[in-house]
Amino acid sequence: MKTELIIALDYPSASKALALAETCKDLNPKPLLKIGLQLYVAEGPTLIKKLKQMGFKIFLDLKFYDIPNTVASAIQSAITLGVDIIDIHLSGGEKMAKAAVNALNLNLEKTQKRPLLFGVTILTSEENTDPQKIVKMAQNAKDWGLDGVVCSAMEATAVKEQCGNNFLCLTPGIRLANNNKDDKNHDQVRVMTPQEAIKAGSNFLVVGRPITQAENPKQIVQEILTIISNN
Known part of the structure; x- marks a missing residue:
């Protein structure tokens, strides 16, 4: 599949998120939008519905991690919002992961729309990681x-x-090639440029602050979309 861009809406409230979405809604291809903990806690399902009405696909990045029944119920609630990607923490184990998968498959009988389900391995803020451990977690997820x-x-x-x-x-x-990795807000240490990530096999590139903190966010989005189309 072609690599796709996901914009991480790293905002504390809806106004700036909606403004950025408005500037990008006519782009082709249209990027996906990621709603994480901060924005979801502040704005909840209402914002998701507004972004869906604008034609965006949504990655609901809440990293579910709880007992299997609770995670399954949360997955079912997320499905009703029409989100396109959901994630869970793989450290929750096999029973939790399979409960999440079953919750998605049950939904197929009702709406025939199945969001993609991803498992979180080890956060990119962790520097000293064992790649083989991540590969093992990926094999479990599969x-x-x-x-x-x-x-x-x-x-x-x-x-x-x-x-x-x-x-x-x-x-x-x-991170873009000219991005300042010494930025005081930079908490991700295992990073790559879009070109490097595409070459490595990434299917979805999540880009947050390089876009949301740019003077011209749409220009940065267009630059990344061009990189994707040329690789």
């Missing part, structure tokens, strides 16, 4: 029925080699 994993682009090639090209890699920690 065996449990998930569509892919959230990992850094540094592990994408190894994940693909172990799990196959159809198993998807969603990679945060994407």
Whole structure:
């Protein structure tokens, strides 16, 4: 599949998120939008519905991690919002992961729309990680029925080699070549440029602050979309 861009809406409220979405709604291809904990806690389902009405696909990045029944119920609630990607923490184990998968498959009988389900491996803020541990977590995710994993682009090639090209890699920690890695807000340490991540096998590139903190966010989005189309 062609690599796609996901914009991480790193905002504390809806106004700036909607403003950015408005500037990007006519782009082709249209980027996906990620709503994480901060924005979801502040604005909740209402914002998701507004963004869906604007034609965007949504990655609901809440990293579900709880007992299996609670996670399954949360997945079912997320499905009713029409989100397109959901993630869970793989450290929750096999029973939790399979409960999430079953919740998605039950929904197929009702709406025939199945969001992609990704398993979070190890956060990109963690520097000293064992790549083989991440690959093992990815293999577990595949065996449990998930569509892919959230990992850094540094592990994408190894994940693909172990799990196959159809198993998807969603990679945060994407930074432009001219991005200042010494920025005081930079908390992701396992990072790559879009070109490097695409070459490594990333299917979804998650880009937040390089876009949301730019003077001209739309221009940065267009630059990344051009990089994707040329690689």
